[in-house]
Amino acid sequence: MSSLRARFALSAYRLGGIAIYPLISPYLTFRAAKGKEDRARRMERFGYASANRPQGPLVWIHAASVGETTAVIPLIREIRRRDIHVLLTTGTTTSAKLAYTRLGDEAIHQYVPLDLKPAIGRFLEYWQPDCAIVAESEIWPVTILELRQRHIPQILVNARMSDRSFARWQRRPSLSEALFGSLALVVAQSDLDAERFRDLGALQVVKSGNLKVDTDAPPYDAAVFARYMKEIGDRKTWAAISTFDGEEDAAAVVHKMLKERSSQLTIIVPRHPERCDEIEAKLVAQGLKVARRTRDDVLTPDVDIFLGDTIGEMGLYLRMTEVAFVGRSLFEHKGGQNPLEPAMLGCAILSGAHVQNFRDAYQRLARGGSARLVRDTEMLAKGVYYLLTNDDVRSKTIEAGFAAVHEMRGALATTIKGLEPYINPLTVKARLLPKTAAQA
Structure with a gap:
């Protein structure tokens, strides 16, 4: 039957x-x-x-x-x-x-x-x-x-x-x-x-x-990278990558909280670049200055947010920082995005708690201390600040990520x-x- x-x-x-x-x-x-x-x-x-x-x-x-x-x-x-x-x-x-x-x-x-x-x-x-x-x-x-x-x-x-x-x-x-x-x-x-x-x-x-562990590190344009790093200077950076609706707002809140303590640049790379006009409008409405990759904007000292609105340049964006929040994870039922690329490229990883779609990868990374889960925007801000201001902790977290990726190959x-x-x-x-x- x-x-x-x-x-x-x-x-x-x-x-x-x-x-x-x-x-x-x-x-x-x-x-x-x-x-x-x-x-x-x-x-x-x-x-x-x-x-x-x-x-x-x-x-x-x-x-x-x-x-x-x-x-x-x-x-x-x-x-x-x-x-x-x-x-x-x-x-x-x-x-x-x-x-x-x-x-x-x-x-x-x-x-x-x-x-x-x-x-x-x-x-x-x-x-x-x-x-x-x-x-x-x-x-x-x-x-x-x-x-x-x-x-x-x-x-x-x-x-x-x-x-x-x-x-x-x-x-x-x-x-x-x-x-x-x-x-x-x-x-x-x-x-x-x-x-x-x-x-x-x-x-x-x-x-x-996971096959993605055996992939080559994402490529990047070395000349573009050198130019951006020169423009950034001694500012600290962190990135929110593969973000979904609502997570860009959370990144903006984190940026404003951190900006009160030190000069820093926030990099936001939405999972769907076609949303970037809408995202920029929201950020500008909050009084934030936005630079966009597609416009080839200069990262002047007064730029708050660098919006990564291109395809195939994740290797560039992740190399511009050592702290990355991996999106689609901050709000319930989303399921997370793959954290392996930031681990491979030397980033300490933060993520929301909703990562069930990549449970095995997060468990392996968290076991070695290279990934931390946060409950909400406030906890995300504390995590970003802690990693940005503690060089030794950040370095050990990154090394743990390299070790976990090597073990998973x-x-x-x-x-x-x-x-x-x-x-x-x-x-x-x-x-x-x-x-x-x-x-x-």
Whole structure:
């Protein structure tokens, strides 16, 4: 009976998608007007390719947004080293820009098709991937069913399962078993994630750790960095990164509290740069002077807030400070953002208490003393002030972060080992092709 309910639910989902298919185009046009879709490449969302499929084996890797894209870059390079072509799909314009900047022609980029049967069918018919690899937590029912129908192995890597998602899937056991049971392999970030995927029906599960630990440090422009550091001079700095609505207000409160005690510059890097006009207006209304990266503003001594409103420059912003608050964590139900980049780049880390989406990473960092959780804005201000004014404590906190990151490395090797049954045959096939065909 439960399997019958699952089939009914999946059929209803597919039919619903077909029914709303004619309405999707106006919706995407609306999103494009807001900068959330690439107008020139909108048809890729319907499964229409804008690039040629190369000859030979091809692995499809999907990474939803910036964080997932960053995490899979080393995996993409490892697969390419084996002479296998990689098609990378992402869902946001920011992740598309990151892919272009960091990968160039190492991978073919397309926007991910909508999880609707006509779009997915068209996409798979054209690209004919030999294997599908999805990063972290993207579960799309139609895509899973279409891949299964075509006998294309589908693998979840760097997989994580949040508390809320796990609770939702537990309420639908027959549906979760039908979907997760279709996965050839799940490579989970932590023991808890692995246990949850098994409970939901995944048959083959291994634990790898977090792929992002094995990524290179985010790049930066050394000349721009040198210029900003000269402009900052002897002022102290701290950064609030990956912030969501409300956290920029909290950062402004912290800045004003600290400004009474010493001269300092606050760097704010919102998770969604398109919000920066609104954020700047709020800050200016509070009497704060704002400089923006996109305007190439000079960081004069009277600048209060440096607004990092660009994509792919987190390496620059984090190198400008040694204290970083990681956002999406100060208010309930948000779940946190990944703290590994600031740890890798030598920042003492502060975060709100709501970090359940990255529980394992925070536990490991906190164990060594490199990450501290705060309850509210007042506690955040005290934490920032304490770290900025205690050089020895800040230095030890940063060193603890380096040690924790070093201890956590190895996820890429574990992931590749799990993928070997699926990619080794493709490597052999690729290397048996004539040289010109393999390079096409």
